[in-house]
Amino acid sequence: MKKNIKSIIAAMLAAVCLAGCSSNDSSGSSYSYAPQSVNSQESSYSTESSSAVSSPESSSSSSAVSSSKPVQSSSSSSSSSSSSKYGNLDLHYSGDCTPDDPNTRHNFKLVPSVAATKDTPGRVQKMVCTVCGEEEEITYDCFYNYYDETATFNSLMSAEQDLWVHQIIEELDLDNENKTDLEKLLLLRKWFVDNIEYDITHDTYGVLETHKANCTGCAYTAKYILNKCGVETGLCSDGNNHMANVVKVNGKWTYTDFVTGAAGQRKSNILVLGTSFHGPGYGSRFDNEGNSLDRSEVSTELHVYALDGTELKANLTDDGFTYVDKNGQGWKYVF
Numbered sequence: 001m002k003k004n005i006k007s008i009i010a011a012m013l014a015a016v017c018l019a020g021c022s023s024n025d026s027s028g029s030s031y032s033y034a035p036q037s038v039n040s041q042e043s044s045y046s047t048e049s050s051s052a053v054s055s056p057e058s059s060s061s062s063s064a065v066s067s068s069k070p071v072q073s074s075s076s077s078s079s080s081s082s083s084s085k086y087g088n089l090d091l092h093y094s095g096d097c098t099p100d101d102p103n104t105r106h107n108f109k110l111v112p113s114v115a116a117t118k119d120t121p122g123r124v125q126k127m128v129c130t131v132c133g134e135e136e137e138i139t140y141d142c143f144y145n146y147y148d149e150t151a152t153f154n155s156l157m158s159a160e161q162d163l164w165v166h167q168i169i170e171e172l173d174l175d176n177e178n179k180t181d182l183e184k185l186l187l188l189r190k191w192f193v194d195n196i197e198y199d200i201t202h203d204t205y206g207v208l209e210t211h212k213a214n215c216t217g218c219a220y221t222a223k224y225i226l227n228k229c230g231v232e233t234g235l236c237s238d239g240n241n242h243m244a245n246v247v248k249v250n251g252k253w254t255y256t257d258f259v260t261g262a263a264g265q266r267k268s269n270i271l272v273l274g275t276s277f278h279g280p281g282y283g284s285r286f287d288n289e290g291n292s293l294d295r296s297e298v299s300t301e302l303h304v305y306a307l308d309g310t311e312l313k314a315n316l317t318d319d320g321f322t323y324v325d326k327n328g329q330g331w332k333y334v335f
Contacts, residue, residue: 107131116144116152147228157205164208165225174229181231181249183309188225189258189271190307192218196260218258219243223288232288236276236298239283240335244276246285246298254299255281268333270312274302275321279335 108127116122124140142152143159146166153159169175172187179187199212207213207221219235222245226233232248236255244257257276261267268277275281280300285293304314304323314323320334 104131106134108136110138110140110142110154112142112152116142118144118146121156122152161205161208161224165228168208168225169229174225177230181247182305184226184229184231185247185249185256185273186271186305186307186309188222190269192222192258192260193267193269193307198260198262198265213260215257215259216243218260219245222258227288234285234287234290234293236281236285237283238276238279238281240278242276242278244278244281246281246287246293247273248287249273252299253285253287253293253297254301269307270323271305271307272303272321273305274300275316277333277335280316 106129109130110124111126111128112122113125114123122142122144124138124142126135127138128135140154141156142154143156144162145151145153145159146162153162168191172184172191173179174184174187195211196207196218197212198214199210200214201207201210201212202214202216202220204217204221204224207217213221220243223233223235226247234246234253235243236246237243244255244259246253247256248254254273255275256271256273257268257278259268259277281298282295285295285298287293302314302316302321304312304321306312306326310326312323312325314321317332320332322330322332324330
C-alpha cells in the first residue's frame with residue numbers, strides 16, 4: 001500500500017523533533033522556557049526593582065482528567081497481514097482484487113456483530129471487501145468512539161485516548177460554540193499549566209496517561225484536542241530542535257506553544273501568540289491536515305495573555321520577548 005505523503009512528512013518531522021528535544025532535555029539546552037525577572041535598571045517594563053526572581057501570576061489548580069478506561073473484553077485478535085487506518089475500520093490487503101485490474105487491492109471493511117457502547121467493547125466477526133464483495137471471517141474487538149458514534153476504534157489504546165480527550169473537552173467546555181478560538185486556547189493552555197509536568201513523553205496517549213510531556217508531546221496533544229473542538233491547529237518546528245503549534249485564530253494562522261517548562265524551571269503560565277518559546281517558528285509548518293504552510297501564511301504579530309484573558313504589554317527583542325504581568329512586574333523570555 002502506498003503511504004500518504006503527508007503522513008510521511010509528519011512522521012519525519014516528529015522523529016527529527018523528538019531526537020532534538022530528547023537531546024536538549026538530557027544535555028541542558030541554552031534555551032529558556034522560564035521567564036527571567038527584569039529589574040528597573042534593565043527594562044522600562046518593570047515598575048519595581050527586585051534582586052530575586054519572582055514567579056509570574058499563578059493560576060489555580062484544576063483537577064486532573066479522569067483516568068477511567070473502557071472495559072476490555074477477555075479476547076481480542078486481528079489479522080497480522082492487515083494495517084488499520086487510524087480512526088476507522090478499513091483494512092487494506094495486498095493482492096489482486098479483481099481479475100480485470102491486477103493493481104487493485106482488496107479494501108476490507110469490518111462489519112460489527114456486536115456494537116460497542118461507552119461501557120463495553122463490541123465484537124467483529126466478518127469483514128467485507130468494498131471493491132469486490134469478498135468476505136472473510138475474523139474475530140476482532142472494537143471500542144466506542146465519542147466523536148463519531150457511527151464508527152468505532154479497533155484498539156483499546158485509541159479508545160482510551162479518545163475517552164480522555166472527551167473528558168478534557170467536557171471539563172473545559174471546549175465544544176461550546178459560544179466560546180471564541182482565543183477563549184478555547186486560554187482554557188487549554190491553563191489546563192496544560194495545571195496538569196502537565198515537563199518530561200520526555202512525546203506521544204498523545206502517553207501524555208494523557210501520565211500527565212507528563214516534552215515539547216513534542218505538548219504540541220501533538222494540543223493539536224489533537226483543539227482539532228476535536230473546532231480550532232484548526234497544526235505543528236511547527238522552528239529549526240532549533242523544538243516543536244510547537246500553529247493555530248487559526250479569527251481566520252488567521254499564528255504561532256503558539258503549549259510546552260509547560262523544562263525540569264526545574266518555573267512554568268510558563270501565559271498564552272503567547274505570534275511565537276513559540278523558542279522563537280517565531282520560521283521552520284516547517286503544517287496545518288491540521290498535514291499540508292505545508294508558507295511562511296507568509298503565519299502571523300508573527302506578538303500577543304501575550306494572562307490565563308484569565310487579560311492581554312499584557314509585550315515586545316519582541318533580538319533574543320526573545322518581554323512582557324509585563326498584571327502586577328507590573330517585567331519578564332523576559334530568551335529563545
